[in-house]
Amino acid sequence: MAAATSFSSTLTTPTPSKTLKPASSRSLLCNSNLGFSSSLSSKTFKPLKASSDNISAGVLGAKMVSSVPSVKPMISLDFETSVFKKEKVSLAGHDEYIVRGGRDLFHLLPDAFKGIKQIGVIGWGSQGPAQAQNLRDSLAEAKSDIKVKIGLRKGSRSFAEARGAGFTEENGTLGDIWETVSGSDLVLLLISDAAQFHPLQQADNYEKIFSHMKPNSILGLSHGFLLGHLQSTGLDFPKNISVIAVCPKGMGPSVRRLYVQGKEVNGAGINSSFAVHQDVDGRATDVALGWSVALGSPFTFATTLEQEYKSDIFGERGILLGAVHGIVESLFRRYTENGMSEDEAYKNTVECITGTISRTISTKGMLAVYNSLSAEGKKEFETAYSASFYPCMDILYECYEDVASGSEIRSVVLAGRRFYEKEGLPAFPMGKIDQTHMWKVGERVRAARPAGDLGPLHPFTAGVYVALMMAQIEILRKKGHSYSEIINESLIESVDSLNPFMHARGVSFMVDNCSTTARLGSRKWAPRFDYILTQQALVAVDNSTPINRDLISNFFSDPVHGAVEVCAQLRPTVDISVPADADFVRPELRQSSN
């Protein structure tokens, strides 16, 4: 309760926030209550009261309801491991269990991977190269003789790249996809979602992969997408294999880059969730944890395949990519229409979010963004936050339910089939978005940008962006996700993994070059955020709609801030370095990778 009060007090008395990234966090007792995690019961949401039977829509569609803290109990995701040390952390009053990573744990890998002689990595897209190399390097460090072998389709152009990374036919670490699947004890299926449903294949690829797997072997996924697809078509995994997932909360290139950077210290990387979906012989949990530790995950938290695909597909349509794109389009248009120069408008939207705001949230949390503003800036932030929160939540809520119902996954599968001609209709591969005027301005701004420049802090932009982040957190919370998952999908992956890349290359570069599933989602949802902000939030601001004080007060007292602080203690000391020409793999441009 003291913590909640102290957070609220920052409203009137800005005090320097604690740094959320201590020089060395490994010695902190992270399962202790840090004082930020027990405020849930004392400071609950105090929303506006509105008649619930009035469904006629005003300019602001959402009617706030009298709400209760958290209707659904978070799913209990406890697990047993005989190899690693399980730790309990308290996040916003919820106990969650994690395994902390580090290079000093690599000696445990042979034990975790008991019974595994070969790990097959299928696909050389985004996660494939990163995970294969990290696994190989970590196993070498542990002096294990487990072989990591890349399996590619015959004729794939990725053979050359895999050889370049040291995987060769000669030493048996590179080979045909089907021979690799049938010869491996752990098969990591890392081909892109889209490639799994290529319309010209006789059967969906995944069915063929299932049929080639050894009985009692383990299928490893880095995404729950496949489960979502199986569910929506009434199918299931074969019963004679284990099915696990380790899902890094960042792109493959980040997973590899941080692992390399982290060799100087005791490791660095991207947090991962893990899930055990089927366990035929009791080995699944330790294999999954070993896999995650070998990738360099600073911490690993438990989830289910279902919770994973819901939060992941939703998150990339939300703040990670789709929503941030829609927001900057909408605000750039507004600022220029109101007379701001194009260069300034670009700086005050894209640069501001991917630079200053992200760095501030990453190191000091969301409240620090507000606290660093002048009195006038704070008012502008509040105006923007108050007008944007429900419109953002409206679209996020719809998006979450479309993902959870299977519609969004079906839509991705159908889109993948439209990349090719069929039924007399032409092929429709995705078009580029980066040729419009705004993104040309961005090129110019970046070209003239001093090294290390993080852009201005525009209070209105900050208010909209933080409102979006809080709305996403609230949707995931009400839908029963764990705080580990919520914070990784809504905050850490955004400010620590994706936004730094976007700062280097522009939002449009990410929208044009990330995974097919995310790119499709961004094209679908970015315009929705743009329209609803324009039609509702900006109209409310222009009509001088009063600031919703309860909403602002809820923001200050939200227990998530304390939970973010706990997660920050688990962060490694290394910041990701992204050069100005940073590139990342776009899997479907490597046609032969799967």
Added chain:
Amino acid sequence: MAAATSFSSTLTTPTPSKTLKPASSRSLLCNSNLGFSSSLSSKTFKPLKASSDNISAGVLGAKMVSSVPSVKPMISLDFETSVFKKEKVSLAGHDEYIVRGGRDLFHLLPDAFKGIKQIGVIGWGSQGPAQAQNLRDSLAEAKSDIKVKIGLRKGSRSFAEARGAGFTEENGTLGDIWETVSGSDLVLLLISDAAQFHPLQQADNYEKIFSHMKPNSILGLSHGFLLGHLQSTGLDFPKNISVIAVCPKGMGPSVRRLYVQGKEVNGAGINSSFAVHQDVDGRATDVALGWSVALGSPFTFATTLEQEYKSDIFGERGILLGAVHGIVESLFRRYTENGMSEDEAYKNTVECITGTISRTISTKGMLAVYNSLSAEGKKEFETAYSASFYPCMDILYECYEDVASGSEIRSVVLAGRRFYEKEGLPAFPMGKIDQTHMWKVGERVRAARPAGDLGPLHPFTAGVYVALMMAQIEILRKKGHSYSEIINESLIESVDSLNPFMHARGVSFMVDNCSTTARLGSRKWAPRFDYILTQQALVAVDNSTPINRDLISNFFSDPVHGAVEVCAQLRPTVDISVPADADFVRPELRQSSN
């Protein structure tokens, strides 16, 4: 072939098109080949050639493929009627069967409705009042003693309105919903899609309706939505009833308004499709045809419930509402950014489409829009058409497949549930879109508009709009819909029913006030059309991408123009009259109507 040539020749030698709305069309032999319908085999699409294995995306995402005329044969939709006269019409070389309407057929209604003593009309939304009144008036004209009874939920505010239209408890033509369902031999279920899935009901309404129906009675729908929902949830209609549909290709208010206007002549109305989904005793076809004739449908064509919901839900997300909204937002922004005054930009987008272009297409067809332009205007039209066709088709194609896969229907059902609080999250009724700047400009423009003014004909706007129309026609054609359905859903409903209302009140009024399913769809898809036009079509224009001549040539020679001409011969002589303050029922604002 002669016809195709003569259409092509209009490219170079604009000749006055035949009027498509003759003073009296009843004497025309509409099942004869009018010379416009046989060009399919001679003039096939000659698309750009492109490598089909190149899936990398250019600015223009679509790659044209070498195409064949129409891969799927159109579904054969022949039917037998012992009461009405079935006629064969040849549309673009396809034989289709229709029943022509007219007040002179009302004397056949008692025969068509054999065994029916009471027709229950459930719901008083958009179609309910129109259909109930038309049916009652037509049966009275035929001196039939079949009773038309309105069934409403207890306490519904619609009781008063129904009484105002002459339905009363006293004479047994107005009563409780459940008593009406169980006492009727034909039950017309005309409550809104959204109302059928109210989240606060114990069970979905339709299940309760099924359970109250008499064995061997007939369920009548005006939309295939319910079948789509049943399919997506693995359910079905009860087996002991017949299930039919009569689906007017226009709003309820148009169905009633034209019926009343048509009393002076031999009837006027909105064309309808009909479907027989289950027929327990052989009466279904004639009951459906009788229902349609009683509504005043100028002609009735056959479809299936599945084809109906696919084309209908798709069509309103496309040119009927969603796409037209996205197009005018995109073009208004472009024109003002390029220096046009706001009032002029509004006139050259919205007014131009809902006025001049619609009237021209309605009376003289799509080619006449092109032919009425100057040489310079023609070039601008071609530029716009060429740049917009594939981007429009890209989104339409995605939309069609999302509808056909059940995702769009599921999304509507989920959205309806979010209108109310649940799971600790607030209620999100739909917000208004009409408060943005563009629609304020529209109010001003309409207020100053001289009576009867149809706005300018802007060649670029015309090119985009007609490209959209042709892209929608092509998608429906390749997906196997009949030409009757294609032309009604893509052209007639647009220019004859909806656009006149939009001309009176603005596009935003329609987006804010039509059926829940359409409003949701428009919010979802309009921004997609806006973004893809802005990101691809307008970029291509600004980059001076050459006009795709094959695309333009395909437009001139498309067999649809001849088919449109045939349909136009079947049009009644009466134009719908829409006063400037025209209103129409928004079903969910009448909460008690269902």
